[in-house]
Amino acid sequence: MRLERRAHRPLLLVLLAPIIAIVTALVIAGVLIAIAGAPVLEAYRLILTGAFGTRLGFTETLTRATPLMLTGLAAAVAFRARVWNIGAEGQFYLSAIAVAAVAATVFSGWPPYLLIPAALMVGAIAGMIMLLVPLGLRLRFGVDEVVTSLLLNFVVVLFVSMMIEGPLKDPLAFGWPQSIPVGPDAMLPKLIDRTRLHIGLVIAMVIAVLVYFLQSRTVFGMQSRAAGLSPTAAVFSGVPLAKTLIKVACLSGGLAGLAGAIEVMGVKGYVTTDLSPGYGYSGIIVAMLANLHPIGVIAAALFTATMFVGADSMGRALGIPSYIADVTVSLSLLTMLVSIFFTQYRIRR
Amino acid sequence: MELLEIFTSAGIWGAVLRIATPLIFGTLGALICERAGVLNLGIEGIMTFGAMIGWLTVFNGGDLWVGLLAAAAFGALFGLLHAGMTVTLGLSQHVTGLGITLFASSLSYYIFRLAVPLASSPPTIEPFQPLVIPYLSTLPFLGDALFNQTAPTYLAILLAAILAYVLFRTPLGLAVRMTGENPHGAEAQGVNPIAVRIGAVMVGSALMAVGGAFLTLSAFNSFFPTMVQGRGWVCIALVVFASWRPGRALLGALLFALFDAYQLRLQAALGKAVPYQLFLMVPYVLSIIALIVMARRARVPQALMQPYRRGER
Numbered sequence: 001m002r003l004e005r006r007a008h009r010p011l012l013l014v015l016l017a018p019i020i021a022i023v024t025a026l027v028i029a030g031v032l033i034a035i036a037g038a039p040v041l042e043a044y045r046l047i048l049t050g051a052f053g054t055r056l057g058f059t060e061t062l063t064r065a066t067p068l069m070l071t072g073l074a075a076a077v078a079f080r081a082r083v084w085n086i087g088a089e090g091q092f093y094l095s096a097i098a099v100a101a102v103a104a105t106v107f108s109g110w111p112p113y114l115l116i117p118a119a120l121m122v123g124a125i126a127g128m129i130m131l132l133v134p135l136g137l138r139l140r141f142g143v144d145e146v147v148t149s150l151l152l153n154f155v156v157v158l159f160v161s162m163m164i165e166g167p168l169k170d171p172l173a174f175g176w177p178q179s180i181p182v183g184p185d186a187m188l189p190k191l192i193d194r195t196r197l198h199i200g201l202v203i204a205m206v207i208a209v210l211v212y213f214l215q216s217r218t219v220f221g222m223q224s225r226a227a228g229l230s231p232t233a234a235v236f237s238g239v240p241l242a243k244t245l246i247k248v249a250c251l252s253g254g255l256a257g258l259a260g261a262i263e264v265m266g267v268k269g270y271v272t273t274d275l276s277p278g279y280g281y282s283g284i285i286v287a288m289l290a291n292l293h294p295i296g297v298i299a300a301a302l303f304t305a306t307m308f309v310g311a312d313s314m315g316r317a318l319g320i321p322s323y324i325a326d327v328t329v330s331l332s333l334l335t336m337l338v339s340i341f342f343t344q345y346r347i348r349r
Numbered sequence: 350m351e352l353l354e355i356f357t358s359a360g361i362w363g364a365v366l367r368i369a370t371p372l373i374f375g376t377l378g379a380l381i382c383e384r385a386g387v388l389n390l391g392i393e394g395i396m397t398f399g400a401m402i403g404w405l406t407v408f409n410g411g412d413l414w415v416g417l418l419a420a421a422a423f424g425a426l427f428g429l430l431h432a433g434m435t436v437t438l439g440l441s442q443h444v445t446g447l448g449i450t451l452f453a454s455s456l457s458y459y460i461f462r463l464a465v466p467l468a469s470s471p472p473t474i475e476p477f478q479p480l481v482i483p484y485l486s487t488l489p490f491l492g493d494a495l496f497n498q499t500a501p502t503y504l505a506i507l508l509a510a511i512l513a514y515v516l517f518r519t520p521l522g523l524a525v526r527m528t529g530e531n532p533h534g535a536e537a538q539g540v541n542p543i544a545v546r547i548g549a550v551m552v553g554s555a556l557m558a559v560g561g562a563f564l565t566l567s568a569f570n571s572f573f574p575t576m577v578q579g580r581g582w583v584c585i586a587l588v589v590f591a592s593w594r595p596g597r598a599l600l601g602a603l604l605f606a607l608f609d610a611y612q613l614r615l616q617a618a619l620g621k622a623v624p625y626q627l628f629l630m631v632p633y634v635l636s637i638i639a640l641i642v643m644a645r646r647a648r649v650p651q652a653l654m655q656p657y658r659r660g661e662r
Contacts (some may be wrong), residue, residue, distance in 0.1 A: 003438070003658070032456075036463050084443050135639075141568050143644045146390065146443055147589075148581045151633045196508035284447060321462035326455030333448040334430075345438075 004348045017339040018289050018296070025332035029324060030216035036316040041213075050200075051306040057313065059195035063267065065305035067092070067276070069204040070259035071283025072290065072297040073211055074127075076151065078252035080292050081224040082231070083135060083245055087149030088256035089280025090156035091130040093271075094262035095123035095161045099253070100271045101168055105180035112185045119186050120261050127257015128250045130156065135249040139242055149241065153280065161273050170270060173273055179271040188266040209254070212294040214251075223246050253313030278326075285333040291340060304329050355614045358485055362494035364613070366502050367568060371396070371602055374507040374560030375584035376591065377512055378424075384516065385549035386529040386542075386652040387435055387652050390446025392557045393581030394453030395427050399558025401457035404565035404572040405464055407474045417501065419423040424558025424592040428551035436546040439566045439656030450581070458574050477501060484506070499567045500558070508556070509599040516595060525549055529650035532657040542657050558579070579633060586636035587662035592647045608635055 030040040051061045071088045079087035085091075105120045110118065125261060134148040161177065164170075168179045190200040215221035223244045226234040235241050264271055286304055290296030311325030355361055359434035375392060381390040389395075399420035407416040427449060434445045465472060479486075484495040524545050527535035532542035560580075565572045587605065591597035595627035612628045 032459065079444075086447065098471070138639060141641050141644045143637075143640045144589075147582055147585050148637050148640060151579065151586065151636050154579045154633045155630050158626040162624045165626075166624060279409050281447075281451060284444075285451065288444060289446075321459050323455050323459040323462060327452065328449035330448060330455050334434070334452060337398050337434060337439065337445060337448065341438050341440055 002167050002348055003345045006344055006346055011296060012341045014291070018026050018291065018300070018336060021289070021336035021339045022332050025328050026334040027080075028331055028335075029328040032327060033324060034322060036320050038320050043314055043318055043320065047307065047310030048318050049310075051310035056195070057309060059192055059197040059255055061302070061305045061309045062201055063198070064197045064309055065301040066198075066200045066204050066266070067259040067263045067279045068282055068286050068301035068304050069201075069208060069297055070255050070262065071279050072286030072301050073204075073208055073283075073294060074252045074256035074259070075284045075287035076292045076294060076297055077211060077215070077224070077255065078131075078248060079228075079287060081228040081245060081248040083248050083252065084144075084146040085131055085134075085147050085249070085252045085256070086150055086284065087131060087134060087152050087253075087280070088259070089276060089278065090149070090153040091127035091253050091256035092263070092276050092280050093153075093156045093160045094130045095177065096264040096271045097163050097168065097258035098126035099123045099186075099261045099264050100179040100182055101163075103186040103265070104180060107186070108183070110185070116188065116265070117183050119182070119257060123261025123264075124257045125256040128253040130254030130257070131249045134160035135245060139245065157273060160271060161219040163175050164271060164273070168271075173220060177272065180267055181270045183269075184229070186265050188262065188271055197265055198262075200262040200266040203262065207258070208294045208298050210245070210253075211251075215294065220244070220247060242248065243318035256283070259283075274316075282329065285329055289336050309331055355611060355618070359490050359493035361607075361610050361614060363497055364610040365603060365606045366495070366498050367606075368609050369602045370498075370505045371560040371563045371568070371580055372584055372587065372602040373509060373555050373599060374563065375581060375603055376587040377505075377508060377561065377595060378556030379584050379594055380589045380591065380595060381525070381553035381556070381597055382428075382550050383510070383653055384529045384593055385525050385546045385653065386532065386650055387394075387432070387546055387550050387554060388446060388585075388654050389431055389550060389557075390585065390588070391427060391431050391449030391554065392446075392584055393577060393579070394422050394450035395554050395557040396561030396564075396577045396581050398427065399423060399424050399561030400565045401461050401572050402491070403462065404474060407566060408465070408472065411567055413477055416566050417559055419633060420558040420562035421555040422557040422635075424561075424581050425551040427558070428554025431546070431554065432547040432550040436543055436550065437657065438546075439511075439658055442654050442656075450655075454523030454574075454577075461491075461572060471517060471571040471573055473570040474566070476565075476570045476572060479542055483650040488567075495545045503565055505563075506573045506599065509595045513595040528657075529652055532652055532655075543659075546657070550618060551562045557584075560584075583636045584639050589647050590643050592643065593650060597641040604636060605639075609634070 020347045033040050033043045033151055050057050052058050074088050099122055101120050102122050105113050107118055134145040137143040137148055138145045165177045168182045170178050172282045188200055191197045191199055210263040223239045226239050227241055227244050282304055286297055286300040289300035307329050315322035379392055402423050403416040403420035406419040407413055431449050432438045435442045440607045479497045480500045482496050486492045524540045528545040535542050587601045590601045609632055612631045614620055616625055616628045
C-alpha cells in the first residue's frame, strides 16, 4: 500500500473536504461527550439550539464570528504566502490597547464619522507593526517567524496588563484592571437593538470579499501566491520577494489589528486581558478549515462561533465542560489537514 | 551592591535548577525531534497534557513516578499523532504542530474539568520531596545550592548526558542525525527514515510531557489551565540557541533559568518601583534575543521540516 499523487484534484472532493473533516471531528468529540456520561445527539441538538434557537443565541453567534472572520482572514492571507503569522493574538491586543489609548484622548470631540474610521486605522496600524517585527527578524536575521510571533503574543498581553494597571487604568472601575473606555462616540453602531451584534459583522464580510478580489484579480495576489508556492521560483520569475512578504505582513497584521479594534469598539468599549478568548489562535483554525479561501473564512468562522456559543449553553444544561467546543474545533483543524491531503493523494495497493 | 548580592545566596542557585528542569526536558525532547528532521510545535500542548495527566494520576492515588510515566506514555501518543501526520503523510509541520498544541491543551482542560469539578481552591497532591544525598546535601552553601533538588531534576541533567552520548557515539544516534540531514542518503545506508522519524518524535514528545508533569508533580502541587505559559515555545527557541546539541541545551536552559530566577528576586527587591509585567516579559524577550543571536550561526539539520516520501524528491 502506498500513497500516490493525484493527477488532478477533483473539485467535488475539495468542496467536501471541510464537511468530512468537521463530521469526523464531531464524531470523535461525541465519544468524549459519551465518556462524560451525556447523551451525544441531545448534546449536539442543544449546541444547535443554543447557537441559533433564540434571538439572543443567534446574535451572539454572529457577534462571536465577527473577530474570527478577521483573524481567520489574517491567517489565510499570511499562510498563502507562507508567512507563518501565529501572532494574531498579540496583534489583536496591541490594536485594542492602541484604540483605547487614542479614542477618548487624542481623538476626543471628533464626530463619530471621523472618529470611528480613524480609530480603526490606528488599530490596523498597530497590528501591522506587531507582525512587521517578526517578519523583519526573518528577512534580516533568518529567524523563524513562527516562534518569534508566538513569543511576542505573551509580551503583548503583559504589556496590555501593564497599561491597564498603569497609565491607561480606568479610575472609575472600582480598582478592576481595565482600560479607560473608548467613549460612546467611538462605539460601532448596533445592527440589532438590545443585542451585542454590531456593524463589525458587515465590515468583516465586506473585507472578506475585498480580500478575495485582491487575491484573485491583482498582481499582488498573484505575487503573494507565487511567494508561497515556491520562493525561489518566484524570485526567478521576477517577483520582488521581500517587498511582497512585507505587503502580505501589512495586510495580515492589519486584519488581525482590525479584529482587536472592532472587538473593543463593537462589544465591550474598554480593554481587559480577557478581551479575546484566543481569537488569534482560533483564526488559524478558521483559515485552515476554509482551505485559505477568503469567502470560505466566513463560513468557517460561523462554524467555530456556533461551537463556542452552542457549547456554552449545552454545557450548562448537561453539565459538560464547555471546553468541548475548543476540543472539537481544534480537532477539526487536524482532520481538515488530513482530508485536504486526500484531495491531493490517493492510496494505491 | 544589593542587586548583585542575590547571586551569593544559595537559594537562587537552587531555584535555577528548579526552574530549568521542565525546560531541560522540553528542550531535549524538541531537540530529538528536530535532529531527526521534524519540528514539533505540539510541545506547548503536550507539556500541558503531561502536566494534567501526571497530576490526575497522582490525585487518583497513583505513585508520583507512575504519574511521570503516564505523562510520558500520553506524550508519546501525541507524538505518534504528530508523526503520523507529518512523517507518514508529510503534512505541514508548522500547522500540524499548532493543531496538536491547540488540541492537546483543550483536551487537557476538558478532562481536568470532568475529573475535578470547579472549586474555589484547586485540589492539591503531595509533590516530590527533595532527595537527600548523604554528605552532599549537608555541605555548607553547595548543599543548599545544588544538592537539595527533587529526583526528576537530577534525572533531567543525567538525561542530557545520556542523549549527548547516544546522539554522537552510537549507531542509533548516527541514524537519527543522518535522517535529519539527508533522509535519502540515510535510506541508501539501510536506515529507514520514516521509522527513525516516527520513533524520534514519539520519544521527544514523551520527554516534553515529562517536562510538563514536573510542573504539577514537583514545582507546584496542583494543575490549572494555561500553567505552561509559553515554556514550550521557549524550549523551541532554546534548541536553536543550543545549535541542536544536548550539552548546550542543558547550559542554555540553566542560563535561561538563571535570568528567570534573578528577575524573580529582583522583582521582590525592587517592589512597586517597576511594573511587575516588565519582569515577566524577560523570559520571552530573552528567547527572541537568543534566536536573533544564534539564527545565522546555528547549524540547522539540513532536512528539518522537509517531508520525506519514498521515490519523491
